[in-house]
């Protein structure tokens with residue numbers, strides 16, 4: 001129960017139809033806040049953040065009572081439970097990706113990152129320059145972790161740092177928890193988390209976990225109860241020409257203004273920097289096998305996925321949305337042309353189809369002026 | 370496929386637009402199928418002076434022209450059963466590949482050459498990631514394409530003093546083929562590895578396509594005007610001979626590749642005598658398999 005609600009809260013970009021939300025209200029009124037923040041942090045006092053003296057509620061006390069859903073538990077228990085919830089969110093999220101792609105998404109992500117070969121640097125003169133990678137719509141970290149692994153381990157280049165960014169603080173918080181569990185310290189040190197809307201990267205702020213955990217002091221906690229990044233809280237931004245590689249995987253179709261996001265990508269990239277996008281795409285139906293696959297895949301995605309979604313996460317609408325957003329996304333050629341229109345140059349056709357076009361990788365380079 | 374129309378390979382139509390050697394016979398223009406002229410456009414866009422900018426993909430100058438594809442109708446009985454030739458390169462590709470190519474003699478057709486080239490071009494080490502598939506194969510295609518199209522620039526010099534008539538054609542074929550082989554000089558030490566990459570299943574069509582184009586260009590530049598069925602056999606056997614000579618060249622240590630030229634001349638003479646058996650694809654595959662085996666052996670594999 002908690003996991004399901006958390007899942008929905010972690011994916012709030014999913015639109016809610018009136019019917020769906022009223023249904024949800026009916027079912028979930030008692031659990032609209034499945035895990036509230038700790039008692040203290042849930043009532044942040046704006047003036048207290050200016051107060052230099054640390055309020056006593058800011059000092060973690062594992063035995064202090066706090067809220068978890070409707071239960072009162074100790075902070076220590078809550079930490080554990082929150083971690084548990086996030087684990088199941090992430091799990092549910094992975095399962096969703098598996099279902100959407102027949103499990104292919106792992107293969108595609110591996111290929112995506114391998115084809116970018118981050119951190120590859122022939123030893124030569126002048127010595128290699130550090131690389132900065134920006135993983136947009138980074139979600140729970142699937143791409144960022146792979147990028148770090150390839151750069152640091154495969155290419156043995158520690159001079160690569162990754163900034164993981166997402167508009168959804170809850171997803172990013174899951175990513176941060178996962179990073180803490182899965183990554184070696186050196187890679188964690190090279191990874192940072194930033195809240196931002198891909199359509200306007202001039203406004204950003206370092207991740208304030210959502211819901212806040214007790215490693216965040218209430219002083220820092222300026223976040224609202226919204227899991228979405230609020231541009232009014234921005235403290236920083238991604239500077240012009242500061243990024244070598246911009247990645248976005250299974251994120252761009254959710255953006256409401258794709259051209260704006262592409263312009264921002266161009267702005268933050270250095271000349272010579274690469275934009276790389278992995279996304280569900282249009283099955284190539286000119287090929288007889290492709291046509292068959294297309295028919296089967298459409299049938300599968302429109303009928304089976306929402307049904308399975310209902311079983312897995314009791315959230316048919318969300319899955320329906322995902323399927324429809326994939327169907328609405330432009331074709332390979334159209335999206336390539338959008339990338340060109342944003343001022344990138346491409347090589348070859350500008351894209352590579354994966355699994356007959358179920359997904360595709362698009363890339364563009366920011367030219368020198 | 371069975372149409373006895375005048376064969377009109379892709380590259381030549383484009384080349385003719387930029388190169389009109391007054392002394393060399395032209396094929397009758399009336400025979401140019403319109404479909405072919407359109408699909409063949411843009412085969413020679415990268416060399417300086419080439420005017421065809423229509424398929425360059427960059428915001429200011431792009432025109433959305435599909436990449437050249439050989440329509441079935443445009444395929445005459447030079448049964449090139451391969452995908453379109455590795456046509457012109459986009460500006461991004463040209464910038465990266467021309468710089469990386471300079472690094473090939475030292476670093477081979479490798480990711481290293483690409484990254485160093487990117488740096489030389491004022492770009493970033495990550496820039497070669499922009500290639501959708503394999504940047505290394507693009508670098509090989511760059512070599513094949515630029516050296517093939519460069520033949521057109523040297524044809525006047527190379528053909529100077531050759532007689533008219535069939536004997537002249539044969540002589541020019543030999544000289545042009547030799548000219549092309551000489552263009553391998555800077556990278557010859559890296560060429561066996563490149564052949565091994567070209568022999569990967571996903572690259573074979575494009576590699577064979579380039580080879581067929583080369584034979585076609587050489588015969589065209591040499592002034593071969595035959596439109597009879599020998600049109601195909603000549604191209605096929607020249608492809609096979611070139612591929613064999615090139616492989617020979619990768620192991621040739623004689624000064625100025627003397628041995629390679631002698632090898633080339635022997636093969637051409639044999640072909641003229643035997644009436645040229647057509648085994649180009651099979652032979653090419655065989656030769657390339659040989660190269661693959663050599664490369665694997667050099668890497669310590671016992672085969």
Ligand SMILES: C[S@@+](CC[C@H](N)C(=O)[O-])C[C@H]1O[C@@H](n2cnc3c(N)ncnc32)[C@H](O)[C@@H]1O
Nearest residue numbers: 137138139142166167168171197198249251254
């Ligand atoms: C399906 S997830 C992909 C996560 C991850 N890249 C992966 O491949 O596993 C899509 C992500 O896009 C994010 N997103 C949606 N709209 C966004 C926007 N305008 N700016 C930044 N991120 C956005 C969502 O919050 C979500 O985390």
